[in-house]
Amino acid sequence: MEENIRDSVIEKMCEDKGLKMTEQRRIVARVLSSAEDHPDVEEVYKRCSEIDERISIATVYRTVKLFEAEGLVHKHDFGDSKARYEISSSCHHDHLIDVNTGEVIEFNNETLEELQKVIADSLGYELVGHRMELYGVLKETKKK
Amino acid sequence: MEENIRDSVIEKMCEDKGLKMTEQRRIVARVLSSAEDHPDVEEVYKRCSEIDERISIATVYRTVKLFEAEGLVHKHDFGDSKARYEISSSCHHDHLIDVNTGEVIEFNNETLEELQKVIADSLGYELVGHRMELYGVLKETKKK
DNA sequence: CTAACTGCAAAGCGTTTGCGATGAG
DNA sequence: CTCATCGCAAACGCTTTGCAGTTAG
Numbered sequence: 366m367e368e369n370i371r372d373s374v375i376e377k378m379c380e381d382k383g384l385k386m387t388e389q390r391r392i393v394a395r396v397l398s399s400a401e402d403h404p405d406v407e408e409v410y411k412r413c414s415e416i417d418e419r420i421s422i423a424t425v426y427r428t429v430k431l432f433e434a435e436g437l438v439h440k441h442d443f444g445d446s447k448a449r450y451e452i453s454s455s456c457h458h459d460h461l462i463d464v465n466t467g468e469v470i471e472f473n474n475e476t477l478e479e480l481q482k483v484i485a486d487s488l489g490y491e492l493v494g495h496r497m498e499l500y501g502v503l504k505e506t507k508k509k
Numbered sequence: 510m511e512e513n514i515r516d517s518v519i520e521k522m523c524e525d526k527g528l529k530m531t532e533q534r535r536i537v538a539r540v541l542s543s544a545e546d547h548p549d550v551e552e553v554y555k556r557c558s559e560i561d562e563r564i565s566i567a568t569v570y571r572t573v574k575l576f577e578a579e580g581l582v583h584k585h586d587f588g589d590s591k592a593r594y595e596i597s598s599s600c601h602h603d604h605l606i607d608v609n610t611g612e613v614i615e616f617n618n619e620t621l622e623e624l625q626k627v628i629a630d631s632l633g634y635e636l637v638g639h640r641m642e643l644y645g646v647l648k649e650t651k652k653k
Numbered sequence: 654c655t656a657a658c659t660g661c662a663a664a665g666c667g668t669t670t671g672c673g674a675t676g677a678g
Numbered sequence: 679c680t681c682a683t684c685g686c687a688a689a690c691g692c693t694t695t696g697c698a699g700t701t702a703g
Contacts, residue, residue: 385657385702406692421660426693442586444640446668447692461632474628477621481643484618488605490645496588497641499625501634529677529682550667565685570668590693591667 374398375437375452382435392416393428397438403449403460403469443469443498461499518542519581519596526579536560537572541582547593547604547613587613587642605643 375394379386396412404412410425429450432438441449443462457478458471477497485492519538523530540548540556548556554569573594576582585593587606602617621641629636 387658387702389659419660423661423694424659427658430694442588444586461629461634463634464637470632470634472628472632474624477624477628480618480621480624484616484621485605485643485645486648488614488616488645489648490605490607490614490643491648492643492645493608494644495642496644498639499629499634499636500638500640501629501632501636504630504633504635531677531683533684563685567669567686568684571670571683574669 375432378435378437384431384435388417389413389420389424390428390431392420393425393432394437397429397432397450397452400451403441403443403451405447405449407447409450459497459499461501463503464500465502519576522579522581528575528579532561533557533564533568534572534575536564537569537576538581541573541576541594541596544595547585547587547595549591549593551591553594586640603641603643605645607647608644609646 375398376386376391379390379394384390392413393409395416396409400409400412406422406425406429409429410420410422413420413425429438429440429448433440433450436453438450438452441451441460443449443460456473458473459477461470461472462468463470481495481497482492519542520530520535523534523538528534536557537553539560540553544553544556550566550569550573553573554564554566557564557569573582573584573592577584577594580597582594582596585595585604587593587604600617601622602615603621605614605616606612607614625639625641626636
């Protein structure tokens, strides 16, 4: 339901930036908009192919790269040597990866964000970005 | 001066673990021990070659991987799609990367470490690892 | 119409690996 | 001696790219 809204937002942003809206770009935009996980390129390609099998993986690579450069999506690297993508959302968040299942949990912690700025500041730097992933195992006690 | 101490520590650890101490392993161990930066494999290979040009890069790859598995070195990925290595030191630290120069500054912040545990805990997870890098630009005001 | 985009297949890059030769224990 | 390790070169997985054909604006 919300997907349509986000989808048209992506298309609108592309038009605002003067990008040609090809059929392929619409498909990739739609796939990324409706993704609720963090798919790698292969997976994005798979989902696109289900919509239109004529799309090539080279185009998917080019398109996600373009979207990232335009700030429409974020690229992540969760340590498996392949890029994962997620649509840019208004609220910043970081990720906790379940090392047993590979599940990715998003979280947001203002104290953490603030602390990072303070640390950078104390080293004489202005923080312009960060990468932060937590790796954890589900606590036994929680199942009780 | 301190290098010799660390070097013999690496060799001793290898022997403790029953690893054959080949000439190549000693060279890689020495190079990593004396490195004060975070060299990638190509760079480690270069430095090894200056000591003994007969070493092959395949052996360097195999050796850093072995050392990492044995806990002698840590592997990092600072976003340039190649692994960087640094000798394991007793005190844990994270990294701030100067986005202009590529310089890597190490820092240690207990509050940050603790906060990560708390966040993981609040999500129902036990923290088993983390990846964290800050990216920053040198503040103007510091030059004054 | 034409500049931008696409599909294809080849190449690029960091990394791993099969193999026969070498060397540590 | 014997098995782990080595050097070499081929292969690997992910990603990028040159080119000729296609398409949005």
